[in-house]
Amino acid sequence: MVKSRKKAGQYFLMVLITFLVVLPFLWMLVLSFKTNSEILSTPLALPKTFNFDNYKHAMETLNFPQLYGNTLFVCVISLISELIITFLSSFVLARMEFENEGIRKLLYGFLIIGLSISPFILLFPVYKINVFFKLRGKLALLFPYIATSISFNTLLFVGYLKSLPAEIDEAAVIDGCSIWDLMVRVVLPMTKPVIATVVIFNVLYIWNEFPFASVMLRDVTDYTLSMGASFFKGTYTVDYGGIVASSVMIIIPELIFYGLFQKNIVEGMTAGAVKG
């Protein structure tokens, strides 16, 4: 009796907490069907009719295909580049013999320091560097995103590559494998789980990133999704319905992505923390 009451209490708490956390999302959904005057005059009431005007308006104001296209473009190019360079450098750090052990440790430590560097100190200097290299618009975002991923990727890759037994290398070399073959044909396929983690972590980062985007992107046609979300505030200060609807339209794909890869995402986001 006591036990079942305790269980019931636990269930009650679980449902209550979950409900409280989800409530803001549900509220957004409700608001997105209300007209602006309804939001202003009767903030608590449910929408009288399901009208999709807010969504129509959001679609007219924001060029969603372009926003998604830009974000995807930046995301794919940064991801491919960073995966190639950080996998190679981590392979060197984890599995090659160094003449001096100290240098290996130093390099590793140097690359990991980045984890504690806040992006906000980088914004303006990176902007300057981009100007120097004549990188503009979307292209200006690629290097900052690649660079900020290096520390995290190094941490995960080196940690994982070190855990693979050294016999693999020896066997492969004895079988006449070149270093390149060893890396691409033998080690790379074994690294798949970490690559998945790294990809998901960085996709989420780039998808949501705002500070760099807000500094580098001047032209509306270059805007990424997070910039799109902030766009409404400046232009239509009072279009509450439009802001909500466009936010919902940005969130929903994210939540679907989350629903599909939930296990990997949770793993990816906590991996760095738990291992680091």
Add this chain to the structure above:
Amino acid sequence: MVPTLLVYCIFIILPIAIAVRYSFTKYTGIGEAKPVGLKNYIRLFQDDVFWVSLKNTMITFVLAFALLLTISFLIALLLNKKLKGVDFSKALIFSPAIIAPIIVGIIWVYILDPNIGIINNVLDAVGASGLKHKWIGGDKLSPYSIAIIYFWQQLGYLVTIFIAGLKMIPEDVLEAVKIDGASPLQEIRYVIIPMMRTTISTVAVLIITGVFKIFEIVQQTTGGGPNHLSETLVTYSYSMTFASSDYGYGMSLATVTFILSLLITAVYSAITKEEKGGKRSRFSHISQRNARGQKQAGDTLEEREG
């Protein structure tokens, strides 16, 4: 190796040097940056807004730290139990962590806004208008509200990390504790918390560094206003740099903020390291005494019953 180092040096290490260099200059974006020595830093110490944003950052930090560390730990204990639907619940609680911070800010405007937000309107509806406040955009409460929003955003993430830590405690230890007749509270106090020390400090460091990166939420809910009253260190340095084009001063703010967050992290890890050495022995002592105390209590109980 070379490309990684190159990109890393040019876009992470070099910018820090550039930031520090600009922090000793006056630069408005036009012409050359004029070196002004320590002037920016002297100005910073005399700048009221700097102190306000430091205070706000600290309020948010203390509140978010206290709330997140305790409540996410407690929820982790709850969700670590075998309950039906617990995975679904975990997934939903985690979801705020994956959406863009800028959207998090937008969502909470509709909750906290003094006029159209849920909270004040609910208070009106239940006849408690006296409790209405300017949760955001007033002169006092914004940093507290920011802490609550950050709490909502990070809760599921930290709960997940705590659960991972809980799963690492060996089953048989917990069983042994149960057999020894420890109450759930004792179990948490003397077994679970000591065994999760590393997880706890990981979470603590995540909160510290995280609070110093809160930006979009403030930008979206208050924009630092009114009159810079809800500015945090990060938003203030951003607005000085990019809105006021006072790049030199903005960079000195950014440098100070950066050093401050490193400092707090360092202090925290120094404290916990010291405690680790000291506490382990203290802990074993306590647990011994505790066992003895329990036995004594049991004895007296028996005596009384007898």
